[in-house]
Every structure is written in C-alpha cells, then in structure tokens.
Amino acid sequence: MRVDTPDIYEDLKRRLMNATLRPGHKLKPSDLQGDYGCSANTVREVLHRLVTIGLVEFEAQRGFRVRAVDxxxxxxxxxxxxxxxxxxxxxxxxxxxxxxxxxxxxxxxxxxxxxxxxxxxxxxxxxxxxxxxxxxxxxxxxxxxxxxxxxxxxxxxxxxxxxxxxxxxxxxxxxxxxxxxxxxxxxxxxxxxxxxxxxxxxxxxxxxxxxxxxxx
Amino acid sequence: MRVDTPDIYEDLKRRLMNATLRPGHKLKPSDLQGDYGCSANTVREVLHRLVTIGLVEFEAQRGFRVRAVDxxxxxxxxxxxxxxxxxxxxxxxxxxxxxxxxxxxxxxxxxxxxxxxxxxxxxxxxxxxxxxxxxxxxxxxxxxxxxxxxxxxxxxxxxxxxxxxxxxxxxxxxxxxxxxxxxxxxxxxxxxxxxxxxxxxxxxxxxxxxxxxxxx
DNA sequence: CCTGTCAAAAATTTCGAAATTCCGCGCTTT
DNA sequence: AAAGCGCGGAATTTCGAAATTTTTGACAGG
Incomplete structure (x- = not known):
C-alpha cells in the first residue's frame, strides 16, 4: 500500500484514537514503514507531529511510544x-x-x-x-x-x-x-x-x- | 563549530527568545546547517521540536518560519x-x-x-x-x-x-x-x-x- | 500595460545506507 | 548466588544525495 504523508498521519491518528495501538506500545519507524510503503524517516516525522498533539510520547535515543493511559x-x-x-x-x-x-x-x-x-x-x-x-x-x-x-x-x-x-x-x-x-x-x-x-x-x-x- | 542536537535546540531557542531571529523570517535548514556543522535533516528535526512549543511555525511544502508576532x-x-x-x-x-x-x-x-x-x-x-x-x-x-x-x-x-x-x-x-x-x-x-x-x-x-x- | 504560461532555479521532502547508541544476555569475578 | 563487564544484535540517529514541489523571472499574448 502506497500513501502520502498526510494520509499516514491521519491513519496513525485514527489507530491511536481507536486504541488499536495500545498505550506504551513501541512505535518503531522500521516496522510502520512496512505498513505504509515509505521510508523510516517519513514515519519518524509523522510520529514527531503526533507528539505535538500529545498522542505519542518521545524520548531521545529511546524512540516513540503510544501515549500512556491511566x-x-x-x-x-x-x-x-x-x-x-x-x-x-x-x-x-x-x-x-x-x-x-x-x-x-x-x-x-x-x-x-x-x-x-x-x-x-x-x-x-x-x-x-x-x-x-x-x-x-x-x-x-x-x-x-x-x-x-x-x-x-x-x-x-x-x-x-x-x-x-x-x-x-x-x-x-x-x-x-x-x-x-x-x-x-x-x-x-x-x-x-x-x-x-x-x-x-x-x-x-x-x-x-x-x-x-x-x-x- | 560542531555541536550535537540538544545544543542546536537550545541555541535556536535562545536566538528566538532574544528576537535575534525576527518574526516571519524563513528558517531554511540548508542555511542553518552551516551555522552548526550538521546535516539539513538534523536542523529540520530541531525545527519540528520548536514548532511543538510554539516558537516556530510550519506549513507543509513551504517550510519553517519564526512565529509571527503582533x-x-x-x-x-x-x-x-x-x-x-x-x-x-x-x-x-x-x-x-x-x-x-x-x-x-x-x-x-x-x-x-x-x-x-x-x-x-x-x-x-x-x-x-x-x-x-x-x-x-x-x-x-x-x-x-x-x-x-x-x-x-x-x-x-x-x-x-x-x-x-x-x-x-x-x-x-x-x-x-x-x-x-x-x-x-x-x-x-x-x-x-x-x-x-x-x-x-x-x-x-x-x-x-x-x-x-x-x-x- | 497587464496577464498568463512556461522553463529554470531554489527549497522542501523523501530515501536508503552508514554511524552511533542502546539493550539483553552470557560470562567472569567476588 | 549476586554483581559487574563486555559482546552482539537491534533500534535510533545522522547523513548526503535524489526526487518532488514551489517560487522566480522572462517572455508571449491580450
């Protein structure tokens, strides 16, 4: 499946809001890359945008995770x-x-x-x-x-x-x-x-x- | 001058708060790259982080600008x-x-x-x-x-x-x-x-x- | 003189790979 | 057996260049 950046953003947002992606789950650009048929760096940028709106957490050198829920x-x-x-x-x-x-x-x-x-x-x-x-x-x-x-x-x-x-x-x-x-x-x-x-x-x-x- | 990513972030933040970088001014990764001796992509990531805290504005396909002031x-x-x-x-x-x-x-x-x-x-x-x-x-x-x-x-x-x-x-x-x-x-x-x-x-x-x- | 088109230039975005850093695991040492 | 060390694999980060998109500027047509 081949989609462009805004679509990846929307799709990941949807999966996060559905709780399809569970809290604390690691979001590895190299894995997601396969889902969307783009490079890992593109996924990386989308994840950074999701950090901006608070749906994803980021820690330097430790990557991205689905925002904790409790x-x-x-x-x-x-x-x-x-x-x-x-x-x-x-x-x-x-x-x-x-x-x-x-x-x-x-x-x-x-x-x-x-x-x-x-x-x-x-x-x-x-x-x-x-x-x-x-x-x-x-x-x-x-x-x-x-x-x-x-x-x-x-x-x-x-x-x-x-x-x-x-x-x-x-x-x-x-x-x-x-x-x-x-x-x-x-x-x-x-x-x-x-x-x-x-x-x-x-x-x-x-x-x-x-x-x-x-x-x- | 060679510095790592957190330093670039702090330095740009400082320049933005000093109003050394004027509002509306275009922040071209390719220019800033020279100031810090790193690749354009690294600057790009730092700028995205500055968007998160509201000091920089971003528009797809049109790059980064210093946050408007009025x-x-x-x-x-x-x-x-x-x-x-x-x-x-x-x-x-x-x-x-x-x-x-x-x-x-x-x-x-x-x-x-x-x-x-x-x-x-x-x-x-x-x-x-x-x-x-x-x-x-x-x-x-x-x-x-x-x-x-x-x-x-x-x-x-x-x-x-x-x-x-x-x-x-x-x-x-x-x-x-x-x-x-x-x-x-x-x-x-x-x-x-x-x-x-x-x-x-x-x-x-x-x-x-x-x-x-x-x-x- | 204004307007629209098109090509060249510049900037942004994407890419795949190299370099670096982190993490788990077995090994040694006490 | 517990704690510290170091190795190897995996993930993250960085890089330079290619591909795409936007902007610029000149030129032709109205």
Missing part, C-alpha cells in the same frame, strides 16, 4: 478540558453573534439526530465514527467564537487526548449513557444560548466530571 | 497565560505544602535580589539572562504544586511564547518598570502564602494585564 492521566486531561471549555464557552457567549448561535444549534441538532439513530438501532458500532465526529463538532463549536486561537488549538489537542484515554479505559458505552449525555448536551446548549455563563460552566463541569475517578 | 497574538498569549497561571496557582494553594511555600519564598527572594542588583547598576543588560531565568522560575514555582502535568507543561510553553512576543514588541524595559513589577510579585507571593485564591488571581491578572493593548 486514570490519573485521564483525570488530568479531563480537568484541563473542563477549564478550556468553560473559558472558551464564556468568551464565546460574550463575543459570539447570531452566526455562532446558528452553528451551535445546527451542531446540537446533528448530534441529537445521530443519537436517535443509535438508540433505534440499539447498537452504536456502525455509528461510532459519525457520533464521535458530531460530538467533537458540538464541543468545538461551543468555543468557536471565543476569539482565541490558542484556546481553540489547545482544546482540539486535549479533545484528542481525551478520546484516546477514554477509548482505552472504557471499552464500551452503556445504553443508559446516551440518555444522560443527551440531557447534558441540551443543558449546555440552553445555557449557552441564554448567555448564562455560570450555568453553562456548571453544565460543562457536570458533563465531563463523570470521567474523573479519584484514588486511581 | 499585538493581537501577544494579547491572546497573555490572556491564556493569565488563565493557566490563575488555575495553577489556585490548585497549588489547595494542594501545596510547606515545601511549596519554601520554594516559592526562595524563588521570590532570588528575584528580588537580582532586581536590586539591576537597580544599583542602573543597567539591566548584564543581568538580563539572570533576571529572565529568575522571573520564569518564580512563576513556574507558583504553579508547581498544582498537581497537573498538563497545566505545567502548557504554561512552560506559553511562557516561552510570551517572552518571544514581548522581546520583539518592547525592545527596552523602562526604569519604572521594575518598581511596579516588584510590587506585583510581592502581592502574588503574599496572596499565595495566605492561600487567598481570589486575591492571588487578582494579583496575577494585574501583573499580566499591562501587556494587553486593545485595538492593535
């Missing part, structure tokens, strides 16, 4: 995501106009639509990629009017790390899960559109806190 | 630094023990010491590197007990970006400058040791807000 790291990632999302949402509520409201509404609508389909089918698997993308899009839209490139970029990276940790730690989504988070997304949306900063911060915190478990 | 970017960096430092300080005040208090006191003492020497000499230049390091150390110690690797790492990167922006935008430090920031560092220290979260957040905000100028 509950305490997941807690850290989750708390940081709460911080970024609260701040991003608050600033968006200050600065966002009607265009932002429309985009947020649309993103929420798409998310609800997919969740309905999943509940009907009684099986998430065929929709996992779609749902994942819709959820990501809702949360990114929420903070999209914050006016800070740094917050948006950092949040995007943290969101990927969040997914990687979550996919590894919780292998399945329960059925009740969707009911709860559907209500929570609705709360976030309502507070955001009402420009209720405190309420929105509370809703974001509730939505994400479930992932934090002390005494890891 | 007032609006500096505003963004500063606001983000305020957010991280407030959160880091608040968590440190919750979790930090007597060891943290001692380290923070020591860091502040060292900073005051250097500032006294600068005021006596009436010239910052010989002490710039020392002062710079002491100031960085104080702010990093402030958040060092926060218990979040993510906050600390992100803050470290943002601090470097802050310096790069500042060194480019404000070429000189006024004399009055030190008087003000000395008082501000004292306020941050006092509030932190008193575990006064709100006061500490206010002090941090005041300390950093001076760098924000609207209507860039």
């Amino acid at each position: 509950q305490s790291i997941f807690n850290d990632v989750t708390r940081f995501r709460i911080l970024l999302e609260q701040e991003g949402a608050e600033r968006s509520m200050e600065k966002g106009g009607v265009a932002w409201e429309m985009h947020l509404n649309a993103a929420h609508h798409a998310l609800v639509h997919i969740q309905t389909r999943i509940l009907k089918a009684g099986d998430m698997e065929p929709f996992r990629a779609l749902w994942s993308e819709a959820e990501r899009h809702f949360h990114e839209t929420l903070i999209s009017a914050c006016g800070s490139a740094l917050i948006r970029r950092t949040h995007a990276n943290i969101y990927l790390q969040f997914r990687q940790q979550m996919m590894t730690l919780t292998e399945e989504f329960g059925g009740a899960y969707f009911g709860m988070i559907a209500a929570e997304h609705q709360q976030i949306l309502d507070a955001a559109l009402a420009r209720d900063a405190a309420g929105c911060a509370r809703a974001i915190e509730q939505h994400l806190r479930r992932n934090i478990r002390e005494a890891a | 007032q609006s970017i500096f505003n963004d960096v500063t606001r983000f630094r305020i957010l991280l430092e407030q959160e880091g300080a608040e968590r440190s005040m919750e979790k930090g023990g007597v060891a943290w208090e001692m380290h923070l006191n020591a860091a502040h003492h060292a900073l005051v010491h250097i500032q006294t020497r600068i005021l006596k000499a009436g010239d910052m230049e010989p002490f710039r590197a020392l002062w710079s390091e002491a100031e960085r150390h104080f702010h990093e110690t402030l958040i060092s007990a926060c218990g979040s690797a993510l906050i600390r790492r992100t803050h470290a990167n943002i601090y470097l970006q802050f310096r790069q922006q500042m060194m480019t935008l404000t070429e000189e430090f006024g004399g009055a400058y030190f008087g003000m920031i000395a008082a501000e560092h004292q306020q941050i220290l006092d509030a932190a040791l008193a575990r006064d979260a709100a006061g500490c957040a206010r002090a941090i905000e005041q300390h950093l807000r001076r760098n924000i100028r609207e209507a860039a």
Whole structure:
C-alpha cells in the first residue's frame, strides 16, 4: 500500500484514537514503514507531529511510544478540558453573534439526530465514527467564537487526548449513557444560548466530571 | 563549530527568545546547517521540536518560519497565560505544602535580589539572562504544586511564547518598570502564602494585564 | 500595460545506507 | 548466588544525495 504523508498521519491518528495501538506500545519507524510503503524517516516525522498533539510520547535515543493511559492521566486531561471549555464557552457567549448561535444549534441538532439513530438501532458500532465526529463538532463549536486561537488549538489537542484515554479505559458505552449525555448536551446548549455563563460552566463541569475517578 | 542536537535546540531557542531571529523570517535548514556543522535533516528535526512549543511555525511544502508576532497574538498569549497561571496557582494553594511555600519564598527572594542588583547598576543588560531565568522560575514555582502535568507543561510553553512576543514588541524595559513589577510579585507571593485564591488571581491578572493593548 | 504560461532555479521532502547508541544476555569475578 | 563487564544484535540517529514541489523571472499574448 502506497500513501502520502498526510494520509499516514491521519491513519496513525485514527489507530491511536481507536486504541488499536495500545498505550506504551513501541512505535518503531522500521516496522510502520512496512505498513505504509515509505521510508523510516517519513514515519519518524509523522510520529514527531503526533507528539505535538500529545498522542505519542518521545524520548531521545529511546524512540516513540503510544501515549500512556491511566486514570490519573485521564483525570488530568479531563480537568484541563473542563477549564478550556468553560473559558472558551464564556468568551464565546460574550463575543459570539447570531452566526455562532446558528452553528451551535445546527451542531446540537446533528448530534441529537445521530443519537436517535443509535438508540433505534440499539447498537452504536456502525455509528461510532459519525457520533464521535458530531460530538467533537458540538464541543468545538461551543468555543468557536471565543476569539482565541490558542484556546481553540489547545482544546482540539486535549479533545484528542481525551478520546484516546477514554477509548482505552472504557471499552464500551452503556445504553443508559446516551440518555444522560443527551440531557447534558441540551443543558449546555440552553445555557449557552441564554448567555448564562455560570450555568453553562456548571453544565460543562457536570458533563465531563463523570470521567474523573479519584484514588486511581 | 560542531555541536550535537540538544545544543542546536537550545541555541535556536535562545536566538528566538532574544528576537535575534525576527518574526516571519524563513528558517531554511540548508542555511542553518552551516551555522552548526550538521546535516539539513538534523536542523529540520530541531525545527519540528520548536514548532511543538510554539516558537516556530510550519506549513507543509513551504517550510519553517519564526512565529509571527503582533499585538493581537501577544494579547491572546497573555490572556491564556493569565488563565493557566490563575488555575495553577489556585490548585497549588489547595494542594501545596510547606515545601511549596519554601520554594516559592526562595524563588521570590532570588528575584528580588537580582532586581536590586539591576537597580544599583542602573543597567539591566548584564543581568538580563539572570533576571529572565529568575522571573520564569518564580512563576513556574507558583504553579508547581498544582498537581497537573498538563497545566505545567502548557504554561512552560506559553511562557516561552510570551517572552518571544514581548522581546520583539518592547525592545527596552523602562526604569519604572521594575518598581511596579516588584510590587506585583510581592502581592502574588503574599496572596499565595495566605492561600487567598481570589486575591492571588487578582494579583496575577494585574501583573499580566499591562501587556494587553486593545485595538492593535 | 497587464496577464498568463512556461522553463529554470531554489527549497522542501523523501530515501536508503552508514554511524552511533542502546539493550539483553552470557560470562567472569567476588 | 549476586554483581559487574563486555559482546552482539537491534533500534535510533545522522547523513548526503535524489526526487518532488514551489517560487522566480522572462517572455508571449491580450
């Protein structure tokens, strides 16, 4: 199979987020080279880019490894995501106009639509990629009017790390899960559109806190 | 001159923070190669690492450039630094023990010491590197007990970006400058040791807000 | 005079191999 | 038997050059 650099990047990212590549697993350019039909140096560069977004770890003279996953790291990632999302949402509520409201509404609508389909089918698997993308899009839209490139970029990276940790730690989504988070997304949306900063911060915190478990 | 990879990294970082390398300037591996007596690929890797911490920008097929600097970017960096430092300080005040208090006191003492020497000499230049390091150390110690690797790492990167922006935008430090920031560092220290979260957040905000100028 | 095309030059990216460094394993020594 | 040493294989890092892509600049056409 022959692919170019951006494809290798996307494919490795996907494998990391699926937890197909397990945490701590060594990522040897010489092995991956075979998967993609390119030179080891090209893989090396892609891995460096994945280090940038926090999905891969690197140590000089010791190579690359899949980012470690455990509950305490997941807690850290989750708390940081709460911080970024609260701040991003608050600033968006200050600065966002009607265009932002429309985009947020649309993103929420798409998310609800997919969740309905999943509940009907009684099986998430065929929709996992779609749902994942819709959820990501809702949360990114929420903070999209914050006016800070740094917050948006950092949040995007943290969101990927969040997914990687979550996919590894919780292998399945329960059925009740969707009911709860559907209500929570609705709360976030309502507070955001009402420009209720405190309420929105509370809703974001509730939505994400479930992932934090002390005494890891 | 022959140096190894970590040295190239440190030297380029230094040149970027000094604003010796001006924003937007193209960083051609083939040129830098001559400065360090290594292959272009080695420089390339170092530049990728500098992208990770935000001092260098990269665009596929178009190479590397020194990170852009302007007032609006500096505003963004500063606001983000305020957010991280407030959160880091608040968590440190919750979790930090007597060891943290001692380290923070020591860091502040060292900073005051250097500032006294600068005021006596009436010239910052010989002490710039020392002062710079002491100031960085104080702010990093402030958040060092926060218990979040993510906050600390992100803050470290943002601090470097802050310096790069500042060194480019404000070429000189006024004399009055030190008087003000000395008082501000004292306020941050006092509030932190008193575990006064709100006061500490206010002090941090005041300390950093001076760098924000609207209507860039 | 402006615009679009095309070839030459320059820069970036990729490559395969050489050089270096690390790691496991058996050996010796105490 | 435990600890230290050194060898051999494997992985990482570096290199110089080839291949690809972008940029430049001149020239023809509108």
